[in-house]
Amino acid sequence: MKKILIAGGSGFIGKMLSEYFLSKGFDVAILSREKRDEKNIFSWDPQKEEMDENAFRGISCIINLSGASISGKRWTRKRKQEIVNSRMQSTDFLYEKLRTEKHEVDTFISASGVGYYGSHKDEWLDETSLPSYDFLSTCCRYWEESASKVSSLGIRVVIFRLGIVLSLRGGALPEFALPVKLFAGSPLGSGKQFISWIHHADLCSLFLKAAEDKNMHEIYNAVSPEPVTNRVFVKTLAQTLKRPMFLPPVPSFVLNLILGEMASAVTQGQRVSCKKNIEAGFKYQFPQMNEALKNIYAQNS
Numbered sequence: 638m639k640k641i642l643i644a645g646g647s648g649f650i651g652k653m654l655s656e657y658f659l660s661k662g663f664d665v666a667i668l669s670r671e672k673r674d675e676k677n678i679f680s681w682d683p684q685k686e687e688m689d690e691n692a693f694r695g696i697s698c699i700i701n702l703s704g705a706s707i708s709g710k711r712w713t714r715k716r717k718q719e720i721v722n723s724r725m726q727s728t729d730f731l732y733e734k735l736r737t738e739k740h741e742v743d744t745f746i747s748a749s750g751v752g753y754y755g756s757h758k759d760e761w762l763d764e765t766s767l768p769s770y771d772f773l774s775t776c777c778r779y780w781e782e783s784a785s786k787v788s789s790l791g792i793r794v795v796i797f798r799l800g801i802v803l804s805l806r807g808g809a810l811p812e813f814a815l816p817v818k819l820f821a822g823s824p825l826g827s828g829k830q831f832i833s834w835i836h837h838a839d840l841c842s843l844f845l846k847a848a849e850d851k852n853m854h855e856i857y858n859a860v861s862p863e864p865v866t867n868r869v870f871v872k873t874l875a876q877t878l879k880r881p882m883f884l885p886p887v888p889s890f891v892l893n894l895i896l897g898e899m900a901s902a903v904t905q906g907q908r909v910s911c912k913k914n915i916e917a918g919f920k921y922q923f924p925q926m927n928e929a930l931k932n933i934y935a936q937n938s
């Protein structure tokens with residue numbers, strides 16, 4: 638039986654992946670900064686460079702999701718430092734442990750985000766498109782550089798630039814849906830910015846493919862084939878939830894006042910291509926936004 642270790646496995650995506658990989662017959666362990674007396678939960682502290690000595694035992698694949706959340710708190714200078722450092726320290730520490738300890742790890746899958754590309758209008762972006770130099774882009778760039786170092790150890794590295802993961806268990810969807818449910822749904826900013834998204838089931842299948850397919854290497858965009866504008870997204874959400882959408886867009890300056898620089902995460906966007914996944918043989922279960930949302934809310938009813 639294959640055993641995977643998920644760093645940051647206690648979070649939104651980590652929990653989904655743990656359940657999914659278990660359901661596929663894998664043994665799953667997680668690395669968490671919180672000490673818990675549970676089998677298969679190993680503690681670590683990337684900042685202090687400490688890790689349970691048994692964490693790598695029997696592991697053939699590591700999935701790296703660790704990092705301080707980009708939402709929830711205003712992006713002060715200190716918070717931004719924390720967001721970047723938490724990702725680099727965790728990834729650099731995993732690299733160092735893999736370099737210096739005995740292990741059987743042959744695959745390292747790391748998260749990044751489509752924020753790598755920065756803000757764009759409607760041009761399609763693929764894995765070869767250049768990064769931007771705003772905060773999220775810089776954060777993703779540093780994070781990917783840390784993860785890529787692992788390949789110098791002869792370990793296969795796959796980095797996923799994640800779009801917004803759609804699920805009711807966490808992430809951005811419940812936050813987008815709340816005003817819509819309260820009859821106050823409206824586009825954000827210009828409404829023309831693209832949202833690159835992926836249904837949680839497709840995300841899990843994509844991680845499984847990366848864990849098993851030895852031909853997958855380097856960077857892939859974890860997004861669906863049909864990114865939509867913010868306006869279309871909110872409209873489709875309103876239709877799915879059987880709510881009207883009659884309010885004008887919330888202007889960017891209002892969002893900037895409320896959220897500060899973090900507003901850029903919703904007022905700016907990018908239209909990201911998944912062509913490379915399709916060429917690698919990946920088949921999407923939910924390529925279209927309306928079907929994805931219908932499925933997610935049907936599961937919940």
Ligand SMILES: NC(=O)c1ccc[n+]([C@@H]2O[C@H](COP(=O)([O-])OP(=O)(O)OC[C@H]3O[C@@H](n4cnc5c(N)ncnc54)[C@H](OP(=O)(O)O)[C@@H]3O)[C@@H](O)[C@H]2O)c1
Pocket residue numbers: 644645646647648649650651668669670671683702703704705706707723724727748749750751799800801802803808809
């Ligand atoms: N959700 C999305 O739609 C999305 C989109 C693009 C990119 N991503 C990226 O994918 C990764 C996983 O996303 P998620 O939504 O599952 O995030 P999440 O729920 O915030 O989980 C991240 C995990 O990282 C660990 N963590 C938090 N602060 C940390 C710190 N200072 N140092 C080290 N570890 C820390 C936590 O685990 P412990 O407390 O147990 O250590 C936490 O469970 C994140 O890095 C996120 O930026 C997510």
